[in-house]
Amino acid sequence: MIQAETFFTEAEKEQIAATISGVEQKTSGEVVAMVVAESDTYPEARLLAGFSIGGLTALIITDLFLGDSLGYFLPLALCGAMLVTALTRLCPPLLRLFIPASRLETRVAQRALRSFYEKKLHTTRDNTGVLFFISLLEHKVWILADTGIYAKISQETLLTYANDIATGIKQGEGCTALCRQIEAVGAILASHFPIKADDTNELSNQLLTG
Template identity: 50%
Template structure:
């Protein structure tokens, strides 16, 4: 079985660079930075159903118009029958599913998946509530940056959104690793200002790239 898109998104050297950047940042702050990459944030079963209905109906309409005298008696059962092969096709190709869904639906899916990952990966369980998650969802071309309560009160979501936009632009420009490392460093500078390192600090979360 081949590697997933998330596993191939960064090279081995880039993963090591991201890990080292995270380590360097955490040497100056009690904050915990985690980077996670996923293939997609949702299975989009609604897109599969909607797409199958639309494509099945469209092809049925064309066939009925060209060969069956636009008969409704043929159009309806044919559209029903065509629904199933199109659903099999859409089940295999996730990008096609999202084409039938709104940008708002995709963005909401990424936000919910990022929030879920934030909880599942333990970012809410740091001692000082200072976890930061850089979340990249490949299918949707979306990046979310989330922070726990301690950091959020000092930095705010607007600043986190700027980091997300910075990484998104880097991905679009073909320099994902550079953009991500730069954003981590900039976030680290803010963390070091508001949450400087202490003698009793421990590394509570993994520094390596998380992939699902």
């Protein structure tokens, strides 16, 4: 399992924080970047993988080597299910095979929304918080904004930036893609929400993990 804390190097974390700082010098908007290992534990998918692969393996073994004995099949199937279920924790690609794409999308969106409120992005003075949310297991990126920003920028527009970040991560250029899109969204924020004379940094610029 890829760990959120080590997904970006320390140098990349500093680059992300610097990018956010640079953006916020031009806008009253508040930008937060966050990366999590997964948006859900997907217990039903782990069980499905375990019993599907474990059961099939047990069936093949008993059929070929153990005389098709039910007495051997049941314990083998149970042990196989337990082993494969454990393996899904170490091998995310295996787990993803048993999770519908729609569920991946839904869980990431829900986790991003929860994080938006947990990290207090809804408390900014002008309701101009923006969350760049990366979920590693799902290979998904979600961008959420507060009500003040949605008056000027649609969620569909933000998702185009999110998709570019996801593509960059798949290509091994996650930091570059994230910083590029933070700057792109920042330019839009600056045009609609220019910085004010009494502006203060209300949220941390450091990359958050969870």
